[in-house]
Amino acid sequence: EDKVVQSPLSLVVHEGDTVTLNCSYEVTNFRSLLWYKQEKKAPTFLFMLTSSGIEKKSGRLSSILDKKELFSILNITATQTGDSAVYLCAVSFQGAQKLVFGQGTRLTINP
C-alpha cells in the first residue's frame, strides 16, 4: 500500500524561529513529491520536487528531495504568524495524476 508519512504532526514555535518539516514515502511508480500549505480552505501549492538533491526555494521557504532515502524536508526560516497552517506533503505517480497525501503537520507560530 502506498504510504506518505509526515512528522511532526504538530509543531509550535515562536516568531523568528526556523522550522523543518519532514515527509517520508513508500510508494510504487513515484513521479513527484509536492508540498501544499492549507489554511482554513483549499491547499495552496508550494513546491513540486522530481529530482534528488535540487533545492527549490521561494522566499523564506525551501525544500529538497532525497529519492534514495525516500524523504523530503520543507524548511521555513524567520517564521511569521502568517506561516501558521497545516503543511501537506503529497506524492504523484507515473501514468496517473492522483495524489496520495500525508496526514499533515500543523504548524503554529506564536508572536
Added chain:
Amino acid sequence: DAMVIQNPRYQVTQFGKPVTLSCSQTLNHNVMYWYQQKSSQAPKLLFHYYDKDFNNEADTPDNFQSRRPNTSFCFLDIRSPGLGDAAMYLCATSRSRTDNSPLHFGNGTRLTVT
C-alpha cells in the same frame, strides 16, 4: 481569473438525506478529482474523471457517486449521508493524466450531517 469554484462553501444535511456538492472550472482541464478530508486527516481521493471516463478508488463507498455532464462541471452525490461522512470535500483539476503539473484545488465544501 481561471479557477476552480465549489458551491456551497458550507452545506448542512440530515442523516440519510441525499446531498449534491458542485464544482466548476474555467481552466478547461481534462481531469477533475474529488477528495474527502475529515478533521485533522489527509485528503483522500474518492474518484476522478479523465474527460468522461470515470475512475473510482477501490475503497470509495457505494454511497458516493459522481457526475460530469460537461468539461466544466463535476458533481459529488452522497445518496444517504451518515454522520461519518461529515468532512471537507475538495474538488481539484489537472490538465491531463500525464501532465506533471500541480493540481488546482477549489476552496472546498464543508459538509455537516445532523
